[in-house]
Amino acid sequence: xxxxxxxxxxxxxxxxxxxxxxxxxxxxxxxxxxxxxxxxxxxxxxxxxxxxxxxxxxxxxxxxxxxxxxxxxxxxxxxxxxxxxxxxxxxxxxxxxxxxxxxxxxxxxxxxxxxxxxxxxxxxxxxxxxxxxxxxxxxxxxxxxxxxxxxxxxxxxxxxxxxxxxxxxxxxxxxxxxxxxxxxxxxxxxxxxxxxxxxxxxxxxxxxxxxxxxxxxxxxxxxxxxxxxxxxxxxxxxxxxxxxxxxxxxxxxxxxxxxxxxxxxxxxxxxxxxxxxxxxxxxxxxxxxxxxxxxxxxxxxxxxxxxxxxxxxxxxxxxxx
Numbered sequence: 433x434x435x436x437x438x439x440x441x442x443x444x445x446x447x448x449x450x451x452x453x454x455x456x457x458x459x460x461x462x463x464x465x466x467x468x469x470x471x472x473x474x475x476x477x478x479x480x481x482x483x484x485x486x487x488x489x490x491x492x493x494x495x496x497x498x499x500x501x502x503x504x505x506x507x508x509x510x511x512x513x514x515x516x517x518x519x520x521x522x523x524x525x526x527x528x529x530x531x532x533x534x535x536x537x538x539x540x541x542x543x544x545x546x547x548x549x550x551x552x553x554x555x556x557x558x559x560x561x562x563x564x565x566x567x568x569x570x571x572x573x574x575x576x577x578x579x580x581x582x583x584x585x586x587x588x589x590x591x592x593x594x595x596x597x598x599x600x601x602x603x604x605x606x607x608x609x610x611x612x613x614x615x616x617x618x619x620x621x622x623x624x625x626x627x628x629x630x631x632x633x634x635x636x637x638x639x640x641x642x643x644x645x646x647x648x649x650x651x652x653x654x655x656x657x658x659x660x661x662x663x664x665x666x667x668x669x670x671x672x673x674x675x676x677x678x679x680x681x682x683x684x685x686x687x688x689x690x691x692x693x694x695x696x697x698x699x700x701x702x703x704x705x706x707x708x709x710x711x712x713x714x715x716x717x718x719x720x721x722x723x724x725x726x727x728x729x730x731x732x733x734x735x736x737x738x739x740x741x742x743x744x745x746x747x748x749x750x751x752x753x
Contacts, residue, residue, distance in 0.1 A: 434651065435459045437499035439486055439532060440506030442466045444609050445547065445640060449503060452644050454478055458651075461496045463489075463532075464506070486528035489535065497537045502544040503647060504529060509549075510574055518573045525577035530584060533592075543595040543657065545650060547643075548582055550600050550636070550662060550728055551575035555720055563729040564600075564660050571717055582660070589658065597650050598660040601643065602636040602728060607748050609640065616722050617674050624688040625679075628722050631672040631691070636664040636727045639747040642740035649738050661733040666740050668727045674744065681748040694723050 436453055440446040441462025447469060453460050459478045462470065465485045473479040482496060486506050508524040533544065553562045554571035570576045585596045603612035616635065619626050646663055650656045669677075679685050697719050705712035720726070730740070 434501060435461065435495075435499045437461050437463065437496055437502045437532075437536075439463045439502065439504045439528075441481065442469050443505060444606070445604065445643060446505045448606075448640050448644050449505070449647060450479065452648055456648060461499060463496075486532055487524045489528075489531050492535045494537075497535060498540045499536070500540050500542045501651065502532060502536070502541070504532065504544055504546045507547075507578070508574070510572075516573070518576070521573040521577040522580065525574075526580040526584065529581040530588075533585070533588060533594075536594075538592055538594075541594055543597065544585060545597045545599065545647060546582065546585055548578045548598050548600045548660075549575065550602050552579040552582070552600060553728075555717055556726065559725075561727055561729050562662070564662060564732050572714070595657040597656050597658075599643070599646065599650075599663045600660065602638045602662070602664040604638050604640055604643065605744075605747065606640040607750075613637065613674060613678075617671055617678065619690070624690050625675050625684065626690045626692055627671045627675065628692050628697075628719075629694045631675070632670045633723065634668040634670055634725045634727050635674075635721070636668050637744070638664045639740070639742040639744070641742040641747060645742075646733070646738055646740065653736065653738070655736055656738075659732075662728045662730050663733065664728055664730050664740070665743055666730075667743065669744055671722065677745050677748060681745060681750070697723075 436458050438446060438449060438460055441450060442464035446462065450460055450462065450473060454476060461480045461482060463482045463484050463486065465483065467481055467483060470481060482493065506528060508521055513520060551572065552568040552570050552575045553566060554569040554575060556562055560566070568579050570579055582598050585598065589596050605613050617625055617627065642665060643663060675689060679687065701712045701716045701719065
C-alpha cells in the first residue's frame, strides 16, 4: 500500500481526492489548518489528519515524514483570504511548498504531485493557445507564487533526488463547486445569466472528476515523472454553451439572459484607471477571460494515453438516487 501525504485535505479538490484514494486502497495522511469537512473520514482506518498551516509548519510526525508521495493541493487562490498581498501569496504557495518538502524523509520520499495553475501564463488574450512549451508570464501574485513553487520543485528535485509531476489546472468546477463558472455567466446575487457580446468566446475549464482521475492515473504511470501538464476537459466551451447547460441541468430554464456589449465594461475600466489603476488592471485582466478566447492545449497529457472523460453536462447532471 502506498502512503500519500495530502496537503489541503479539507479543500474541495482535497476531499474529492481522499474519497478516491481510500477507495483505491491508499493510506492517506491529510494536512490542513481546518477539518470541518473531514468528519466522515475520522474513523477510517487508512486516514490520518494533521492540523497544520503549511506556511509555518516545522514538524511532521514520523509516519507522515515517511510517506513516499505528496499530493500538494494546498494553496492561496484568488480572493480566499483577507490578506491578498504578494508576501502572503508567496508565504503560502511558495514557502509552504518548501516547508513540506524540507520535512520529508529523503530515504522514503519519492514523488510530489503539485497542483499548479494556468494562471502562470498570464493574459493570453493575444490569441495564442498555450501549451507546456509556452513561456510563463504571470500577471498576478497568484500566478507568480505558483510559478515560483514550480521552479523550486524542478530545481530541488535534482538536488534531493525526488520526482515531481506538475499539473497546471484550468478553472475547476463540479456540481457542488460552481464559483469559477458562475462568476463568468451569472450576475451578482444570481439576478440573471449574462454573456459578453456574442457569447461565442471559448473557455477551457476542468471537471474535478477529471483531476481526480488524472492524479490517480499518475500514481501508477512513471512516464509522467518530472513533467509538466496542462489539465482541462477534452473540449472547450463557449459561454453560450455554458449558459444552455446551466439552464438545462441546474433548473435555470426561465432565468433572464442579458447581453453586455464589450465596450461598456472597457469604458468603465478606463475611467476607473484614473482613480485606481491597480484595481482597473485587475478587473480588466479578469474581464479578458470572458471577453476573449481563454483556451489551452492538453495534447501533451493525451500523448501519454490519459484522456479526460468528464464534460460539463455530465458533471452537472443531478445524481440519480
